[in-house]
Amino acid sequence: MPVPVRAAEARAGPRRSGDWTSHVLVALAGQPNVGKSTVFNLLTGGAQHVGNWPGKTVERADGTCRSGSLRLHVVDLPGTYSLTAASEEERIARDFILQQHPAVVVVIADATALERSLYLAAEVALLDVPVVLGLNMMDAAEAQDIQIEPRVLEAALGVPVVPLVAVRGQGRSELLAAIGQVAGDPDRFHPTRPAIGAPHREVLATLQRLLARHVPPPYKPAWVALKMLEGDDELTDAAKGWLGRDDWDEAQRLLMAHEDAVLDAAEGRYEWIERMMRAAVMRPRPGPITITDRLDRLATHPLWGRLLLAAVLAAVFTATFTLGSPLQQWLDRSVIPAMGAAMGDALGSAPPWLRDLAVEGIIGGAGRVVTLVPVLFVFFAAIGVLEDSGYLARAAFLLDGFMHRIGLHGRSFFPLFLGFGCNVPAVLAARVVESNRDRLLTILLAPLVPCTGRLVVVVFVSAVFFGGWAALVASALVVANLVVLTAVGAALSRSVLRGERAAFIMVLPLYHRPTLRSVAHAAVVNTWAFVCRAGTIILAASVAVWALSSYPGADPEHSMLATLSRVVEPLGQLMGMDWRLLAATLSGFVAKENVIATLGVLYGGEAHAGLDAALAVAVSPASALAFLVVQMLFIPCVSTIAAMRQETGGWHWPLVGTGLLLALALAAGVAVYQGAHLLGMVA
C-alpha cells in the first residue's frame, strides 16, 4: 500500500523556492514500496521540510544536502508506478519534472523487483532529463540469489547506477557523488530510451508530426503523442486546445483507430527493460519459495487468513488499551489535576473568572487532548508496524469482498481502520483511495467509525448504568455502529454515490521487518494530526463550552448552554433526554471528549465518583441507552468536519455528511428510547 500514513501535513506550505535558488534541484522518483522515503531521509538527514503540494492533498517533502561543493535541494516526489495521468500523484510527479526541470532525477528501484521498478525509469527517461538510478534493497536481492551487475546495467542504460541498502545507510556517498557528476556534466551521459512496439511506430510518428508545431514548451511532441496513445486524458484534452480543427480531427481519428497502441507502448518499455535485465541480472530459476510465499499461504487463505486477521486486530486493540490506558489514567488522575492546582495557586490573586478560565477551560481542555495522546500513539504505532511489514495490504485483500458490499474496495479498509483512533487522520488517510468517488464515500463513512474519544464516553456511561453488563453494552454499541456504517455505505453507493467502483489493483509487497524509524514516523505523524487539528479545536472549544456554561450566571442552570439546550428539549423528550444530557451531547459536537466534562459540570459531580452517583440517580437506564446510541452516531466533531471540508474541497460534502449523521442519530435515539420503554425498561 503506498505510504498512506504520511497523511498529516505541516501547517505551513513548502518554503518558497527563492530560499533555494543557489541549490541544485534534485527530484527523487520511485514506485511505492521501493524505500524511496528511506533514501530521502538518508540523503537529507534532519534537514527536511514537510508540507503539501500547492493546492493538492499530497504530501511533499523537501530537504537539503551537499555533494562536494554543490548544495542540493532534494524534492521527494510522490511514489508512482508510472507517469500517465491516472492519479493525482502521477500528475504531480510528471508536472514537477516537466516544469521545474530538475538538474537530476534520481529514480529509486527495488533490486528484488527490478523488472517492474525499471518501468518508471523507462517513463522518466522519455522526459529527457538527466537520470541517476538508485538500486535499493541490494541486500534483499542477494538473499534471494538475484545477482545484479551495476556497472553492466550502467553501460546498458547510459546513466549512473548506484547500489544502495538505504535502511542500513549504505550507498549514500556514492549516490551523492553520482548526482554531483551528472549535475556537473549532464552531456557526458547518453541514456538509452525505450521505443514503442513496432506495429505502432508509424502511427506515433504521424501523430507526432500533427503535434509538431503546436505543442508549447515544456512539452515535447514525441512525448505528448505517446501519452495520447496511452489514453492520457489530461494531455489529450490539452492537445485539443493546441491543435487546429483539421489536425485535431485527424489526431482523433488516429486515436480511435489505434486503441491498442497502449499495449505496444508498454511492450516497448518492457522490451527495453528486458534488454537491460539480460545484460546485467542473473536470477535463479525457478524462483525459490520465499518467506513471503510461506506467510501468504496462511495470511491470504479465505478461512485461516480471516481468523488471523481477526486475531491481529484484536491484538492491536488489546495492545492499545493495555499499554495506553494506564498512562492515560495516570495523566488524568495525577498530572492534569496537579497542573490545575498549580495553575490555581499561581493565579491565586487573579480575579476568580480568570482562575476558572485557566483551570477549567484551558487546563481542562488541554488535559483532554493530552490524556488521549498515549492511547492514540500506541494505536498508530501498531498500525505502523502492520503497514510497514506489508500485512495491511493482505488485510485489504481479505476485506475486499466485505468492502464491496458498502460500495468500496479493499483499499478503503486502511483509512477506516485508522478511524478507531481518531476520525481526523482517517479522513486524511482516505487519500490512498484512488478514485474520487471511492474517496468521497470513504470520507463520508469515516465519522461512523467509533473513535477513542467516543469509546471513552461509552465505557464511562455504560459502567454507571449497566454494571456487570457494561462491557457487553459497550461492545454491542460498537458493533451496532459498524452495522450502521455498512448499511449507510450500501445505501449511499446505490443512491447518491452510485457509479463505477474503481478497479482493485494493488501490489502486495514482500513481508519485511518493520523499521523503528517508519513505525515511529507513522505514530508521530498521525498523533500529531490529532494534536494539531483536533487538539487546538478541542482546546478552543473547551474554553467556549466553559464560557457558555458559566455565563451569564454562576449557576449552570441558567447558563447560555442551558438556554440553548432547553430550546431543543421537546425533541430530547422523545429520546428520554433532559436538557442536561442534550447540553452534553451538544458539547460533544466540538469534541467527543467534552461530553463527560459537561456532564460533570451539569450534574454537579466534582470527581468522577461523584458524577457516577449523580448520574445513576438522575437518569433512567432507557435514557442512558438512548444517550449512548446518540453519542455513537451523532454528527462528527468539529475537527473531523474541518478535515472533511479540506479533503473534499468545499462545504457541500461535510454538510451532507453532518446532516445524514444528525438524522441517523436522532432517529436511532428515538427508536432506542421508545423501544426500551416498550420492552419495559425502567423509565
Place this chain on the structure above:
Amino acid sequence: MVRRCFDPGREPAAGVGVVSLVHLAAGASGAVHLLQGGRMLASRLAALGLSAGAEVTVVRNDRSGPLIVLVRGTRVALGRGEASKILVEVAADAGAGSGG
C-alpha cells in the same frame, strides 16, 4: 475495449488456448494475450507488469474475492472484474481450471 482481440495478426499459436485469467486455478500460469477494459485500465495494469506477453502465475484464486497473481516477480491483487478482463494464453489441454 482495446481492440487487439479482433486483430488477426495476434491469433494464438496452434495448441494454445486463450482464457480469462479469472478461470485459471492457483498454480496455473500463462502469458498475457490481451488486456480488455479500456486504455486507462490497460496502462495501469501494464505499469505493474501486466503487459502483453508477460508470464503470469496465479497464486490464489478462491471462489470469491480478489485473485493474487505473480508477474515479473511482483505479487499483485486483482479484483475479479479486473482479472476477467485479462486474457492469457495457456497450453490448450491446461484450459479452464477451477475457480471463478
